[in-house]
Structure formats: structure tokens, C-alpha cells
């Protein structure tokens with residue numbers, strides 16, 4: 001029995017992103033397509049998103065342009081491909097506050113949002129620092145932080161402090177403090193709902209961008225493959241490696257059960273189709289009794 005269908009929905013992409021920004025220390029190794037996506041988990045009872053993308057206007061458009069984002073589409077357009085509207089979404093798990101993950105909360109009027117309280121409070125701290133220290137604010141839209149605070153005012157924000165089990169049935173939130181960001185989190189999904197699940201998925205946020213972060217070039221230490229951190233961290237690379245071990249352990253060290261949303265090769269790993277807008281939908285797994293939306 002599988003409770004949830006899981007999809008990764010592309011909503012824009014950077015056609016040529018420098019690999020050194022994706023894989024730590026991969027200097028002068030060229031460029032790669034970097035899809036921007038959110039994940040969708042659906043059961044008979046819930047429609048939940050993991051991250052919400054960004055809105056290509058105002059400072060969001062500035063950041064999108066700076067990162068070279070192309071072909072941005074709204075959640076209404078993207079979700080229509082799987083027969084949903086943004087209003088259908090009841091829960092949103094924000095892995096971290098970078099603009100391409102948090103920047104579109106206003107498009108989901110009926111959702112309750114979950115974010116680590118450390119992620120919010122530390123970005124408020126970072127915003128208060130003098131301009132000369134604003135490197136930390138790279139990829140953060142301050143207005144996204146204000147919108148998250150406003151969700152709290154509306155009674156639609158859960159500020160999570162560390163790990164949280166069964167936030168929806170079978171869905172566990174896992175904190176990874178001072179890693180990619182101050183209060184990053186990833187989602188561990190037990191799709192058979194069992195405590196000792198044999199059907200686990202890890203939705204990694206930006207703790208893992210691409211497969212090289214799980215199986216990177218180990219030649220520097222005389223090995224075949226080693227965990228290699230993502231190319232951007234405000235916390236420590238040590239914490240990224242420790243989190244990678246936790247993520248891999250959670251899925252029995254089965255790489256394909258870790259879902260990196262910036263990974264173009266999801267299309268080779270899972271059934272996928274390209275929409276008329278030129279964006280990819282990858283079907284990670286299907287809930288029992290559901291039929292494919294990509295075939």
C-alpha cells in the first residue's frame with residue numbers, strides 16, 4: 001500500500017548554471033541546466049507541496065534575472081498539468097527561505113505553512129546586519145520573510161523547532177541546522193505509513209542539489225565516490241555531509257529514494273513528460289490505485 005503520489009514539477013530553469021555553484025569545489029568544470037522545481041505529495045486526504053517556487057515580479061524578478069532564470073510559469077499553470085489549482089493545496093513544507101523555494105506564498109491561500117523557526121529568526125538577524133555583511137542574503141528576498149511572518153499573523157504558519165513526526169500521516173520533518181541555510185529542513189516520507197517503513201522517500205530541499213552531492217568524485221582522497229556538499233552554504237560543509245549521511249541512512253542508502261529538485265536527470269530516473277510550456281513533470285511514485293499522469 002502506498003499512501004502518496006509524489007511529483008516533482010518544474011516551474012522554470014537556468015539553462016547554463018556554473019557547476020561550481022552546484023557541487024562544492026567543481027571549478028572550471030563547465031555549466032549545467034539547473035531546473036527550478038517544487039514537489040507535490042498527494043493522498044486521498046491531502047494535497048501538500050514542498051516549497052512554492054517564486055513569483056517573477058519585483059525583487060523576485062531581480063533575483064531570477066540575476067541567476068539567469070528562464071521560462072518562469074505560475075503555480076496555476078504548472079499545477080493545471082496535474083489537474084490541480086493552487087487553492088487545492090492544504091499544506092506546504094518550506095525546506096528553506098531562498099527565493100526560489102519560499103517566494104510565492106501568496107499564491108496558496110488555503111494552505112498551512114511549516115518552516116523551521118530558526119530559518120525565519122536567523123534571516124531576520126541577517127537582514128539586520130550592515131550592508132558589508134550582506135553576502136549571507138544572497139538568494140533571499142526580504143519581502144518573502146515578511147510574508148512568512150504575515151502567515152503567522154493569519155494563523156497559517158507552524159514554526160517548527162527541530163524534528164516533527166507525522167505532520168501528515170507518514171510525513172516527518174527533519175531539521176538540518178546551519179547547513180545550506182540556518183534552518184534548512186528535509187522531508188522523510190514513509191509511504192506505507194509504518195514506523196519502520198520499507199517504503200521511504202527523502203525530499204531533500206537544497207541539502208542535495210544533484211546526484212553528485214550524493215555520489216561525487218572521490219579521487220581527491222583516492223576513492224571512487226564520496227558525498228560532496230552543495231556549492232552554497234551559509235552554515236558548514238561538515239553539517240551538509242552529516243545531513244547527507246542522515247538522509248541516505250533514512251532510505252537504506254538507496255540513492256534513487258533521495259529526491260533532489262534541482263536535478264535534471266530526474267527525467268532519466270523516473271517516468272516524466274515535458275509540458276507544452278517546455279517544463280518537466282516527474283512522477284516519483286504513485287499512490288495505490290492511482291494512474292499515471294505522465295504516460
Ligand SMILES: [Zn+2]
Pocket residue numbers: 096098139180206
Ligand atoms: Zn537554496
